[in-house]
Amino acid sequence: MLRRKLLATAAASFAAPAIVSRASLGQNLRKVKMGSAFTTTTNAAFLMPALLKPEGIDLELVMFPSLVQRMQAVASGDVDIGNGGLSATMQVATKGFPMQVLANGCDGGWMVLAQPSIKSFKDLVGKKIAVQNGSIGLVSLNWKLKQEGVFGKVDLAFMDNQDQPIPLMRGDVAAICVFEPYAALAEQNGWGKRLWVPYDSPMGKTNLGFVASSAFVKKDPDLTKKMVAAHVKATKEMAANPSIAIETTIKQFKMTKEVAELSTKNLFFSADSGPAFVSGLKSLARMMIDDKMLEKEPDWDNFLNLGYV
Template structure:
């Protein structure tokens, strides 16, 4: 019996040693993201629940922040990696002297305007009316561009500026003529008020006419340039974790919805699952920044054309290193 006990003990020690070594091999990474509900917080719970970070040699700590705190803490370098990186915000940071780079895209642009007022038939009808919006967001800036393509004088919109979480409340209470918002807020709103109407922005039509492309890079993962240069080995692992999370989410929409909105009810989960299935509205498009470099520059040009960006950001904002 004694040799058997010794053998079992050695085996157990070996297993524990291997497990400890594996744990030590995981590279710790802290990423700041917007709080729920947001596109930046869409895939992180899937990554953690499915342990896709560990599968790819990482141990990721996702830190949720409201938009203003996110921007301040990412731009200051308190967080070196940001997972709610709106592309125009990255470009603006660069122009203000913050050396950052867009590693890879997660979602293409989609936004809409909703109204309960029967007399509002198009975005043009909003001239001279009040519009609730989160005016400082990239999504609103892109809406401004698309509205102008439809001949809207956006200076005639009376914008009621509110924080992103307040947009659904404005729409539910009909406190403004219309509300500009995006996903996943739209899915949550539609679940609670299915009769609300959307105003067509003709997004794909206008973008293709202006740029020749249907892809509109919008939100992804960015990092400080010096971090990206020092940690080139981690970027493919990070990309793989997000890519696998996206594939799993699309393949398991009902299960993913419960992870994405853990405190939601059945109606909330159904709305998120339907959003995942509604590929155009979700716009998931996980691509290396270098693969959509032309489209990124088109987004910059759109931001510049409406004076959100004072000039074109540097090429360094488009990460050219390997992500796969």
């Protein structure tokens, strides 16, 4: 009888093994690197690691101050996927590095602020404006300078976004064309006032794309689908609940609540990748060609891969 009990106990143990979730097995998580930026337009990225872990994906966010470096890293495979400034993405794509836009990343998120003594763009003649080289901010600023008749009459000082508020405060530059949360930081502290809300150009609020190299998408469409789904879900959470964006800005950028709240009012979280997004992107390409920042439009049939949305 004792022998039968021992055999029965052993059989029951083998018949009912412990159930361990895939996500709990660290060695089974697939490592994926995602390039992102030091701006709040990419705030949705901070929600993605938690969304992807149940899918067996360990997402590492790699931050780049330079948008061109970020897109070069995506193109070369140093990171797998990225939040891409669409101007930089097109520059890389038209220089022999096949890239694909998978979804809208975020709309808006930048502003032109000037010292209190500056009343109009004409007051900037002979003075310095800080802006990030190669950015959508630069494209929109050039358009506005042409509209105001002062293009070529102001000096552009190329700086990354996080480096712009202090020179404005010190008076080293007369104005900045800067992305959030640094626009809100300068405005909240009284270092500058709004000179132009820059969304009336042909490209509108077009700004950010969720992008990958063509090789990455072709190699692993299933992983691409999961990444896009997580981006869309995270973006919808940000859009539906502004407090998440505020909390994320405070935590990730070490900003005050007042700066974070002001910053979110200039962010338009959207993954809508329909006709309006495509139209804005194509207008951006034409504006860049006019500025000689782009030699030709990308091959739209290959550049746009929006079916995953």
